[in-house]
Amino acid sequence: MEIPYTVEPRPDSGLANGKLGIWLFLASEVMLFGALFSTYILLRVGAVEWPHGELNVWLGAVNTVILICSSVTMVVAWAKLKMNDFAKGRLYIIVTAVLALVFLVNKYFEYAEHFGKGEGPWHSTFFAIYFTLTGLHGLHIIGGIVVMAYLAGPGAKLWKRNPDQFTNRVEYTGLYWHFVDLVWIFLFPVLYLL
Amino acid sequence: MSDHPIDMSKSIRTYGIVGGLLLVFTVLTVAVNQIHLASIALAITVALIIACMKGSMVAAIFMHLNHEKKWIYGALILTVVFFIVLMLIPNLTVADTIGTVSPYTAAAEHAAQKAEK
Numbered sequence: 001m002e003i004p005y006t007v008e009p010r011p012d013s014g015l016a017n018g019k020l021g022i023w024l025f026l027a028s029e030v031m032l033f034g035a036l037f038s039t040y041i042l043l044r045v046g047a048v049e050w051p052h053g054e055l056n057v058w059l060g061a062v063n064t065v066i067l068i069c070s071s072v073t074m075v076v077a078w079a080k081l082k083m084n085d086f087a088k089g090r091l092y093i094i095v096t097a098v099l100a101l102v103f104l105v106n107k108y109f110e111y112a113e114h115f116g117k118g119e120g121p122w123h124s125t126f127f128a129i130y131f132t133l134t135g136l137h138g139l140h141i142i143g144g145i146v147v148m149a150y151l152a153g154p155g156a157k158l159w160k161r162n163p164d165q166f167t168n169r170v171e172y173t174g175l176y177w178h179f180v181d182l183v184w185i186f187l188f189p190v191l192y193l194l
Numbered sequence: 195m196s197d198h199p200i201d202m203s204k205s206i207r208t209y210g211i212v213g214g215l216l217l218v219f220t221v222l223t224v225a226v227n228q229i230h231l232a233s234i235a236l237a238i239t240v241a242l243i244i245a246c247m248k249g250s251m252v253a254a255i256f257m258h259l260n261h262e263k264k265w266i267y268g269a270l271i272l273t274v275v276f277f278i279v280l281m282l283i284p285n286l287t288v289a290d291t292i293g294t295v296s297p298y299t300a301a302a303e304h305a306a307q308k309a310e311k
Contacts, residue, residue: 013265014264027272031273041284042287072212076209082202083202185252189223190241
């Protein structure tokens with residue numbers, strides 16, 4: 001049995017089911033990260049003093065630039081598929097996944113430096129919330145890479161059968177990816193600069 | 195979003211411009227941090243304003259929220275309401291006095307004990 005409304009919009013919502021689904025998922029993600037941001041505020045307001053300059057601002061800024069570039073490549077991948085250019089669309093998905101991997105490599109070096117100095121989550125309240133927030137964000141990056149690898153790899157077969165459905169999948173992945181970028185846009189100043 | 199190839203080419207140009215602006219704002223965020231503003235409150239305000247501007251650009255242009263269907267706006271309005279409640283929850287820790295002695299009650303009891311002596 002074919003799943004309905006994967007491409008054509010539902011008459012009541014005017015949306016394909018996947019589009020509404022990914023937005024509801026993102027709404028739950030807002031609450032997940034919101035709870036941790038709220039925790040951060042609570043910890044920071046309650047702290048007698050809050051450390052500054054514990055993190056490498058330049059590495060954080062480079063990672064911000066990487067994620068912004070990956071957001072651009074992701075949305076361009078979708079636009080290329082809309083223009084029926086599968087080769088370029090797939091290429092941009094791969095570039096996005098590579099940028100995501102570079103972000104993780106940077107994060108690995110950053111984490112390794114802190115653990116090398118004994119600055120794990122147990123070291124202070126600041127590092128506890130830093131590792132929790134960036135760790136959860138890192139898991140989202142890994143999730144994004146897995147989905148993009150699937151879309152550029154075995155999942156790409158769908159393009160031949162149903163190009164519109166494949167393009168929609170790329171759009172939903174893009175929406176998730178832009179959300180991951182958006183979270184980092186707030187994490188960077190909150191953790192690295194303030 | 196229109197599927198017309200010419201419209202999509204225009205959109206790709208827009209995505210590039212927005213990406214460039216986001217990079218400029220990132221440089222601005224770091225630059226403001228480097229000049230060390232007068233107070234931490236001012237630094238937090240400026241950094242969060244820039245972050246909100248960047249976030250709005252990502253949401254409006256990359257996530258196409260500038261022209262979406264009303265069901266998605268409805269879901270997001272609910273999310274914003276609950277998010278605001280979530281952000282205000284830390285205030286409850288300040289307002290919560292259960293198990294703690296009010297300074298006024300303590301002062302009154304102290305005065306009463308003194309009077310008894």
